[in-house]
Amino acid sequence: MIPRVLSIAGTDPTGGAGIQADLKSIAATGGYGMAVVTALVAQNTRGVRGVHVPPAGFLADQLAAVSDDVEIDAVKIGMLADATVAGVVSDWLRRCRPPVVVLDPVMVATSGDRLLDPDAERALRELIGHADLITPNIPELAVLAGASPASDWAGAVAQALAVSRRYRVLVLAKGGHLAGGPVRDALVDAAGGQAVVEFRGERLETHNTHGTGCSLSSAVATLRVRLGDWAPAVAAARDWLAESIAAGAELGVGGGNGPVHHLAGLWSRGGLRTRPRPARLAERWWQQVAELRRDIEALPFVRGLAEGDLDRAAFEWYLAQDSCYLRDYSRALAAASTLATEPSAQRFWADCAQGALVEEQRLHRALLGDRPRPPAAPSTTRYVDHLLATAARGDYRVLIAALLPCFWLYQNLGSRLAARSDAAHPYRAWLDAYGDAEFAAQNERAIDLVTTAAVEADEPTRDRMWRAFRASCEHEAAFFAAPLAARPAG
Numbered sequence: 124m125i126p127r128v129l130s131i132a133g134t135d136p137t138g139g140a141g142i143q144a145d146l147k148s149i150a151a152t153g154g155y156g157m158a159v160v161t162a163l164v165a166q167n168t169r170g171v172r173g174v175h176v177p178p179a180g181f182l183a184d185q186l187a188a189v190s191d192d193v194e195i196d197a198v199k200i201g202m203l204a205d206a207t208v209a210g211v212v213s214d215w216l217r218r219c220r221p222p223v224v225v226l227d228p229v230m231v232a233t234s235g236d237r238l239l240d241p242d243a244e245r246a247l248r249e250l251i252g253h254a255d256l257i258t259p260n261i262p263e264l265a266v267l268a269g270a271s272p273a274s275d276w277a278g279a280v281a282q283a284l285a286v287s288r289r290y291r292v293l294v295l296a297k298g299g300h301l302a303g304g305p306v307r308d309a310l311v312d313a314a315g316g317q318a319v320v321e322f323r324g325e326r327l328e329t330h331n332t333h334g335t336g337c338s339l340s341s342a343v344a345t346l347r348v349r350l351g352d353w354a355p356a357v358a359a360a361r362d363w364l365a366e367s368i369a370a371g372a373e374l375g376v377g378g379g380n381g382p383v384h385h386l387a388g389l390w391s392r393g394g395l396r397t398r399p400r401p402a403r404l405a406e407r408w409w410q411q412v413a414e415l416r417r418d419i420e421a422l423p424f425v426r427g428l429a430e431g432d433l434d435r436a437a438f439e440w441y442l443a444q445d446s447c448y449l450r451d452y453s454r455a456l457a458a459a460s461t462l463a464t465e466p467s468a469q470r471f472w473a474d475c476a477q478g479a480l481v482e483e484q485r486l487h488r489a490l491l492g493d494r495p496r497p498p499a500a501p502s503t504t505r506y507v508d509h510l511l512a513t514a515a516r517g518d519y520r521v522l523i524a525a526l527l528p529c530f531w532l533y534q535n536l537g538s539r540l541a542a543r544s545d546a547a548h549p550y551r552a553w554l555d556a557y558g559d560a561e562f563a564a565q566n567e568r569a570i571d572l573v574t575t576a577a578v579e580a581d582e583p584t585r586d587r588m589w590r591a592f593r594a595s596c597e598h599e600a601a602f603f604a605a606p607l608a609a610r611p612a613g
């Protein structure tokens with residue numbers, strides 16, 4: 124389930140605080156972000172220039188528009204601007220309160236500018252009655268405690284306990300404003316036997332702290348839904364925020380207190396490339412071997428097979444090589460089965476390995492009876508060496524990519540030749556074997572397993588898979604060329 128998280132907050136056109144920061148934080152921590160604007164703020168990383176509060180009725184309309192349509196899992200409340208705004212939000216919460224409500228009691232920006240009228244503090248107190256968790260910084264905690272700002276951590280925790288007791292609310296007291304030492308935050312619950320859960324982290328040397336409070340509170344709201352409890356949600360939110368603060372300077376945004384880089388961790392771990400869909404990748408690989416496929420079809424051997432005028436001895440030489448090939452191909456298929464992690468894939472490759480052996484014995488008996496197998500031709504040896512070396516390297520994904528052309532090229536060629544031939548075609552049995560529905564289904568499955576593994580693989584692995592696939596296609600072409608190249612016809 125993806126948490127649907129609503130931010131009710133003011134704006135920051137530079138994107139570092141307020142609603143803009145909330146939406147990024149919600150997305151970065153795994154939620155779907157929505158936003159209702161309380162106030163438009165003309166601000167940047169240096170400070171606030173002006174605040175415009177839209178009519179209260181319009182705020183109510185925005186809130187109703189969201190809650191009439193969307194099931195909200197969590198709400199984060201930030202800048203409220205004035206008592207009227209706080210009242211509208213209180214009314215709305217009274218009517219439709221989402222399961223998780225986090226209130227960041229924003230009063231003053233990092234820059235020192237007020238974001239809440241002094242006379243609105245009473246309305247804010249009422250709003251706290253609807254919240255599960257409030258996230259005050261040191262000055263905000265002091266206002267709520269009716270005291271002067273704590274000068275040390277013990278004082279902050281004591282104030283948080285008093286606030287938690289007075290408002291019957293869980294308090295996340297943030298120690299970012301206390302100078303020196305590690306940054307400490309504490310989750311304080313006066314109701315739960317005065318429980319205090321403390322979080323410590325390295326204090327990062329940075330000017331990128333604009334919007335840290337906004338970002339933390341929306342991350343906690345989102346993670347509370349995902350993780351089901353407050354302490355793990357705060358711990359995870361702080362870890363995420365720390366890596367985002369650390370990368371903030373990379374953004375080069377503004378000359379004051381810059382924003383945090385909300386997506387730094389995701390970008391570095393996940394990359395920015397879109398993952399191709401398996402079907403799209405199959406199309407691309409097939410296209411990239413189009414020329415090779417045309418070369419195969421132009422070979423005298425394949426043309427002879429198609430027309431039915433292929434020299435019989437050349438065909439039998441080919442079948443004898445095929446019989447040599449199938450024994451080692453079966454070994455490579457069995458290796459894929461051994462390496463597969465998923466049971467149905469393990470079984471698929473094992474079935475194919477067995478099928479290749481059955482086919483080998485059928486060919487051997489039909490062609491040679493009790494006579495010994497002819498030696499493998501160089502083209503056969505090169506092909507199976509490629510497969511067995513790939514198997515020996517032990518990467519399942521690369522191995523199955525190498526195995527795929529023997530399904531795909533044969534199935535494609537076999538089904539098209541079979542469709543064109545009549546019952547009297549001299550090589551009808553061969554065409555039928557590679558053109559039948561069962562082989563087509565096997566081919567589909569093999570394509571699906573390979574391309575699904577390829578889209579899930581990282582870029583270098585996908586590239587190795589492609590190269591192994593292409594090498595096998597080249598070996599297929601050489602294999603089809605050999606009967607008429609290696610020995611004179613007739």
Ligand SMILES: Nc1ncnc2c1ncn2[C@@H]1O[C@H](COP(=O)(O)OP(=O)(O)O)[C@@H](O)[C@H]1O
Nearest residue numbers: 260297298299300306308325326327335336339
């Ligand atoms: N320099 C810093 N290094 C690491 N974490 C920080 C730093 N400054 C703030 N934080 C963290 O950012 C969050 C917001 O903290 P704080 O600055 O106290 O609140 P606000 O942004 O509301 O003023 C807290 O989790 C705090 O621990």
Ligand SMILES: Cc1ncc(COP(=O)(O)O)c(N)n1
Nearest residue numbers: 133134140141334335336337
């Ligand atoms: C709209 C809006 N809301 C909140 C803040 C506080 O920012 P910070 O998290 O840095 O205290 C801000 N600057 N602007």
